[in-house]
Amino acid sequence: MTENKPFPPGLRAWVADNLPGLDEVTDVSWPRGSSQVWRVAAGPTAAFVKLSPTEIDYDREVLGYAYTARILADHEAPRLLAADPGLKAIMSSPLPGKVVRGLPLEKEVELRVHEDAGRLLCRWHDQSDPGSEQDRQDLRTAMREQAQEAAACLESTAEYLSAEQRTLVEAVSRELPELAEQLPLVYQHGDYSTRNWLWDAESGHHGLIDFAMAHHGPAVEEFVWLCGAVWATRPDLKAAYFAGYGRPLSNAEERLLRLLTTRLGVSYLNSGLVKARVDLVERGHLVLDRMAHEYR
The missing domain is CATH 3.90.1200.10 (Aminoglycoside phosphotransferase (APH), C-terminal lobe)
Known part of the structure; x- marks a missing residue:
C-alpha cells in the first residue's frame, strides 16, 4: 500500500468498509492546512476521500452533492458514494479531466x-x-x-x-x-x-x-x-x-x-x-x- 499522509484514526476502517480491498492511498490535498483529501483505490476501482474541516463545510458539501446529482450529468460532477457525519468524511467518485x-x-x-x-x-x-x-x-x-x-x-x-x-x-x-x-x-x-x-x-x-x-x-x-x-x-x-x-x-x-x-x-x-x-x-x-x- 502506498501512502503519503496517514489517515486519521477511524478513517481507514470507514474507507475499507466502503471500498473493500483498499490497497492504495495518495494524499492529493491542496497546499493549505485545512485541506485533507486523498485518492484511494482498490485495484482498478478508485475514489476520493475528503475530511471536512467543520460541520458546516460537511453539511454544505453533502447538500451540494445532492444538488449536483439532480442538475448535472455524471461527466460534469462527481457523485457522493458515502458520507459519515461523525468523521465529517465524504467519499466521491472520480471525474475525468485535469x-x-x-x-x-x-x-x-x-x-x-x-x-x-x-x-x-x-x-x-x-x-x-x-x-x-x-x-x-x-x-x-x-x-x-x-x-x-x-x-x-x-x-x-x-x-x-x-x-x-x-x-x-x-x-x-x-x-x-x-x-x-x-x-x-x-x-x-x-x-x-x-x-x-x-x-x-x-x-x-x-x-x-x-x-x-x-x-x-x-x-x-x-x-x-x-x-x-x-x-x-x-x-x-x-x-x-x-x-x-x-x-x-x-x-x-x-x-x-x-x-x-x-x-x-x-x-x-x-x-x-x-x-x-x-x-x-x-x-x-x-x-x-x-x-x-x-x-x-
Whole structure:
C-alpha cells in the first residue's frame, strides 16, 4: 500500500468498509492546512476521500452533492458514494479531466473552457430555489462584515492608493449592504474558481468539483475571484464566460461585482503589506487599478 499522509484514526476502517480491498492511498490535498483529501483505490476501482474541516463545510458539501446529482450529468460532477457525519468524511467518485488552474491551454481551448464554465453555472443557478429568510439574514451579516473590512483596510492602505481607488474603497464600505439587499438569492457553488474546474481534453467535457462552500447569495458573488484574478487582464475570457452564462449583468449586479472585487483587491493589498508579500501587493494593485478604470 502506498501512502503519503496517514489517515486519521477511524478513517481507514470507514474507507475499507466502503471500498473493500483498499490497497492504495495518495494524499492529493491542496497546499493549505485545512485541506485533507486523498485518492484511494482498490485495484482498478478508485475514489476520493475528503475530511471536512467543520460541520458546516460537511453539511454544505453533502447538500451540494445532492444538488449536483439532480442538475448535472455524471461527466460534469462527481457523485457522493458515502458520507459519515461523525468523521465529517465524504467519499466521491472520480471525474475525468485535469484541474484548469495552471493548465497550459491553447487560446481557443481556453476560451471554450470559460464559455462552458459560464454555461454550466447558468444551469446551476437557474435550478436554484430562492433561499430562506435565514439565508437573507446571513447575507446581510456577510455584507456588513465585508463593508467593515474595506473600511479597516482603507485606514491602513490609504497612502498606497490613488484618489480614485480611495473613493472606490469608500464606496464599498457605504454601499455593499444596500446593493446586496436589492438582488435575488440563488444557490451558489460558492468557490467557482479555476481550481475547481476540470477539463477533459479527450472528451471535451467541463467538470466541477468541491461543494463545501455551496450556499445562497447573489449570483455575482460567484464571479468575484474571476473578476479580480483572471478578467482583470483577460477581458476575452470574461466575454467567453458570459456568452456561456447567457445573460448580461444588471446595473446593480455590475456595481455589486465591482465593489466586491474592490474589497478583494484592497484585502490583497493590506495582507501583502502586513505579511511583506510582494505577490499580494502586486495582485492588490492590479485589481484596484482595473476596478478604478472600470469605475471611471
